[in-house]
Amino acid sequence: MDASVLVVANQQFLTKFFDLISNIVMGTVEVSSDPDAVLSWVETRQSAVLILQATQPGSLQLCRQIKENSQWGWIYCILVNDRSETVSETLLPDRCLELEARAAALEGGADSYLQLTPEKTGVPMVVIAEKRLLKAQIKAGLRGVEFYYKLQQTNDILSTMALADPLTDLNNRRAMEWELPRQIQNARTRSESLSLILLDVDYFKSVKDTYGNQVSDRILQLVASRLQHNLRSQDTLFRYGSEEFLIILSQTDVEDTKIVAKRLQRLIGDQHFNIDGKLALQMTISIGIATLNSDDDTKGESFRRRVDRNLLFAKSIGRNQIFAGEDDLVNG
Template sequence: MDASILLVGGDDLLPTLLERIRDVVTCTLEVVPSPSEAVPLIQAQQPDVIILQSNQLESLALCRQVKEQTKLAWIYCIVLETSLSGLSDDRRQYLLQIEARASALENGADAYLWLPQTTATGEPLEREMLIQQDRLLKSQILCGLRMVQTHRELIRTNDILSAIALSDPLTELNNRRALDWELPRQVQNSRMRLEPLSLLILDIDFFKTINDTHGHAVGDRVLQLISSRLRHNLRFRDTLFRYGGEEFVIILSSTDEMEALLVGRRLCRLVSDQPFSIDDTVNLLVTISAGVAALRADDDPKGTSLLRRADQYLLRAKAEGRNRVIGFLDDCEEELGTRG
């Protein structure tokens, strides 16, 4: 069984319990003598099941600490009691068992097991009793492992669904929803690290004409080919999104506006210089236009104003002839040229 168990207990418990666990279930076993020593191991390895000895002072505190952490709360915690008196009909002993069980569950334990080592008179337990104890121990461990497996399958499913929700099915790029999540994070990182941040909005020129002339299947293929060409010609720190229709957004981290303009112009050349081979009979020359904007101190934390500013420059690029990149620095050059 592909699972791991962490056993936390003293010398009075460990030798016997280790053998019993190995007999009832096959998995990876780690052992630590005290709850305080277990903490770094739990953080690092995140075992599936933790078995804690109840008579150790810090056991219940450790159980509570595990359950209070979201990233660890799925770990199945079993509190094991062996220190109460042996089997008897004593009413006081019964109440002690109930109290110990309640305390364990209140502190986050998923299960509480009472496995006495002897009878009330101190004699060893009968073989049949030990067999039934081992059966109970095995069933409780397997119950925990089933719950952990269910949790992990849910996490995997959620990861798949999240990936689908954030991916554009046609181009396999990040989609607009992914941009809405990523851009505020990039803005925050830029401001925390005092690093520049720029953004490019790209649009395929005359894309409607491509659809009208060659059909939407060819238009979809153009989107796929351009996506691939852009993706394979970006720097490792750049993040590409399909913003919608024939528009794309690229977040350029650690990039000022001058660098962003150079990146945009390079991408324009890469798209326009080589035709796109749709099939054996159709080769299309395609160009793109782009708007560039760099993050400013007065931009909102979601990046909405940054995105809007880049979009405005994109509109100018298309109005001024397409197949070009326009940004704030172009305004500065025009102003200087006018003054000169």
């Protein structure tokens, strides 16, 4: 498995076990003798498996700190005691000491605790079995991390699918509900203007009733494409409803928003929509405009209600109109 392993131990430990660990891991094996420097190391490199020499001061605390951090909790921590520096093992039977040490390690957040017998004093078969156990634990850690990565990739794909409109490939309403509060916060932090354009394809139901779903779906795809390819880099486009599209315009006041709205109105209305080379339909859009106010809520609900009211007014006065509120009718 191609993953990185960080071993935190003294030179004596590394001399005994580095070759064994290197033969297990296809990725990089890095070493450190300073537990205090590991947190900054993990922050920049995020090794998949962390092997800590249990007898080093601070090893258990280090393991606990990593597991308590939500960004690093997936790192697999193995505490290894090679018993070469254990000075109190004669005070209690070996089995009791091992169980207490293992319990303390697992309680502290370690994923595994191994106690290894020095080759010079141990029974050869036991030494071999313990090395096999170490190898198995490292592989188990790598499998767990690999599963975590695959799960993250799956979650990323599902998140993308959940925020995308399958017909137009635009961001959907759920994505807008996440993005708008973020842009509101940014605008207020930077003291910048923020505006919304909400547009509706006029008489869309009549097109659907007359020509069917395939033609109406194609109209929406073409409208989305025209809008997407004619917006500025700071504009964010969403499919808001069936035939409604919402645009967030950052760093844009009401006057500049009117200019953008007029351009989009001409973009849709001046050129026919050709469907499969057999049908050409002329479509228009009605547009509502709203600009962020100081008393709008942080989620943007009042902001959206205002632009929605303005769109309804634009539609009520004859379609193919732009309305910015407070009797501010923008001639198309």
